[in-house]
Amino acid sequence: MQLDLTTLPYPGSRQPVLARRGVVATSQPxxxxxxxxxxxxxxxxxxxxxxxxxxxxxxxxxxxxxxxDLFALVWDGAHLHGLxxxxxxxxxxxxxxxxxxxxxxxxxxxxxxxxxxxxxxxxxxxxxxxxxxxxxxxxxxxxxxxxxxxxxxxxxxxxxxxxxxxxxxxxxxxxxxxxxxxxxxxxxxxxxxxxxxxxxxxxxxxxxxxxxxxxxxxxxxxxxxxxxxxxxxxxxxxxxxxxxxxWVAPLSVRYRGYEVWELPPNGQGLAALIALNILEGFTIAQFERETPQSYHLQIEAMKLAFADAQRYIGDPEHVTVPTEQLLAKEYAARRRALIGAQALDPAPGDPIHGGTVYLCTADADGMMVSLIQSNYMGxxxxxxxxxxxxxxxxxxxxFSLQPGHPNQLAPGKRPFHTIIPGFLTQDGRAVGPFGVMGGHMQPQGHLQMIVNTIDYGLNPQASLDAPRWYWSAGRDVLLEAGTPAALLEALQQRGHQARISEDRGVFGRGQIIWRLDNGVYVAGSDGRADGCAVGY
Structure with missing residues (x-):
């Protein structure tokens, strides 16, 4: 992984924290x-x-x-475990x-x-x-x-x-x-x-x-x-x-030579993986990060992924979630073909055819944790x-009250859950934990952090400091203050009902720790919260 550890690409951006023996990144110092x-x-x-x-x-x-509630991914030094x-x-x-x-x-x-x-x-x-x-x-x-x-x-x-x-x-x-x-x-x-x-x-x-x-x-x-x-x-x-x-087996998709890991349903991590599968078919790095082409492709992939997640995710102890079919590369290709030059009104596909705090830690022995817990809605x-x-x-x-929906309310059932921890590996080696809290924003934040890292080479702090977008429903897209006016106008011309939001809380708050090949940890903590990364 090639990361820029010196450039400060965004106004107000900070340098990442580097440590060897251990590091902790949370939303509160x-x-x-x-x-x-x-x-x-x-x-x-x-x-x-x-x-x-x-x-x-x-x-x-x-x-x-x-x-x-709480969800976690634990890298024990050789294997990834999900709770x-x-x-x-x-x-x-x-x-x-x-x-x-x-x-x-x-x-x-x-x-x-x-x-x-x-x-x-x-x-x-x-x-x-x-x-x-x-x-x-x-x-x-x-x-x-x-x-x-x-x-x-x-x-x-x-x-x-x-x-x-x-x-x-x-x-x-x-x-x-x-x-x-x-x-x-x-x-x-x-x-x-x-x-x-x-x-x-x-x-x-x-x-x-x-x-x-x-x-x-x-x-x-x-x-x-x-x-x-x-x-x-x-x-x-x-x-x-x-x-x-x-204890559950984490799910993953391969994205440009890396494995991105999420927990299986009843959480919405599946949405991030579906979106990355779709996005992988586009050479997004050919476009600068703050361009309408890059934003448009990410937003459209995410919209299609959310449509599927909201249609098919339920508690696997009560319903069958077609996880394998939703993550199939062939299905991603079919969904990708729907993306054109103009904004879509998303609808779920047919894969069977053919509210939060996030933290991450790492120690000197290479154990790493991606953990998220929440009361929801404050x-x-x-x-x-x-x-x-x-x-x-x-x-x-x-829960849904819609009869027959996979997420329909029932006694003893776990609801559709928004909180999701993420993890990144490459060829069986841990790169590290990452996460972005904030309800509906979380899979969108995961997608943007992976794209920032793998496609654009941003270090953890720069990745977190970069302006974000947030898709809410239909063609509605919020852009963070600081987004270039030309980018806003270009997205509107593509059919996105895009506007600038001054509320930074809409765009989530995240933490990232990546491990370099020499064992040094590089960590970042989101400036949208009060937190920090600390190490020794």
Whole structure:
């Protein structure tokens, strides 16, 4: 891989971080330092990833929490392993129940979209298989911040303010815990202000001491169930006790001599792989990066991939997802043939014919981790377990109520999931982990990071700093501020309903670590967040 490690190609761009013994990249500096501390204590990349992930529930609760889900890819030095840590719908959550409540689509707040949280079990399962330090040791930085207070970073403060406006109108009993936990004197914390949650610290201590069992079978589980019974929730002790993570075989496609890896459904990583398969048939590097030809081909490939992902992805424990057919090169060629000079209105093909925080870590032995966890849509459902600081996610909002759809709501089923970790290899050698958070943006971010790296030779920091595009639906495309006016106009002439967005949050926030042939790590952290990459 040829990377430019010296040029700063974009205004405000930073140099990447280079380190040999270990590196951690997250969206929040204190979480990155928590992970690095574990490496310096003799821990490995998995220890560092867990410590950073747990710390993020305290230092960036606007995007994730104890009550969320987690997905991870782990390179053990020779092989890649995948962990699906997403939870399932409660046994009482049925299609009929949602419709009887007056909904024609899944709601996003309250108890109905709450599925079993998978993050605590995923921390345990990652540690059980790969961890080196004591499990409880990994929780120490997070517990200290929760107990004694953490200064709120600027981007997090902005997200907190937006969330407070959303939840201000929710005065019912099920939402009472949110304000008690996340507001200071009735308002969100400001940038630089200390926020603490002794309930959060207690919950993390119980999880650390019980190897996560307390969350599913102990005091935390009992408190969660009692609150659900009192406020109309559907989660039961049986739902929690039956939860388990799933180790899965990662999926990959070959893109210009590299293998790009994602987790299989119920996540949307398949969309990124489908898009790369389509894009590989175009010699995109013949065009400069900021040209209408390059943007147009990427956007059109992504639109076709999303159409297929949204049509066919479901929980593989309940439905058959035609993964092999969707990733076939012949199918990619048929989809590629649909792309012309003008913007498409995307529709799914027939392959059978013929809401988040992302972090990555690496250690001196070559172990690397790509990890993502989320509560979805900021603070999730808006429901917080009193006295424990646990904000419950709303991943059930990802279900479809359409009869017969692969992603149709059913008890015990996992919903379509937006959070996806990525990984890159070449001929069986690890290049490294990468990811871009942000709901619908995530596969689009993965596509753009791979294109930036492989087709345009950008180093991790430059790749993350580069202007992005975001396709929302139909022909609607948002372009980041700083995109050349001529590029905007040229895309509009091709039929894209393109416009500039000043909201940088739309375009996601990512982290990347690449390993050079000499073993040196090159890392970047997205300037759209508060985070950084740190190493030693």
């Amino acid at each position: 204190l979480a990155a330092q928590a992970g690095l501390a574990m490496l310096q204590r003799g821990g490995n990349a998995v220890d560092a990833a867990i410590a950073a992930a747990v710390a993020l529930t305290v230092v960036e609760p606007t995007s994730n929490g104890i009550g969320g 699906n840590g997403s939870g399932r719908a409660p046994e009482a959550l049925t299609l009929e129940r949602v419709r009887q409540a007056g909904h024609t689509s899944m709601p996003t707040r309250g108890w109905l979209p709450v599925t079993v949280p998978g993050a605590p079990a995923a921390w345990r399962d990652l540690h059980r298989r790969f961890g080196r330090l004591r499990f409880s040791q990994l929780f120490e930085p997070a517990i200290t911040y929760a107990e004694h207070g953490v200064p709120i970073a600027p981007v997090v403060a902005t997200s907190w303010e937006r969330a407070a406006q959303v939840f201000a109108a929710n005065a019912s009993a099920e939402f009472s815990g949110w304000a008690d936990t996340f507001l200071i004197n009735g308002r969100p914390p400001r940038a630089g202000e200390l926020w603490q949650s002794r309930g959060h610290a207690r919950a993390l201590s119980l999880i650390a001491e019980s190897y996560a069992d307390d969350f599913y079978n102990g005091e935390i589980a009992q408190a969660l169930v009692r609150f659900a019974q009192r406020t109309g929730g559907l989660l039961t002790a049986r739902d929690l006790a039956q939860h388990h993570s799933t 603070f999730g459902s808006g429901i917080v377990v009193p006295g424990l600081g646990i904000a419950l996610h709303n991943r059930g909002a990802g």
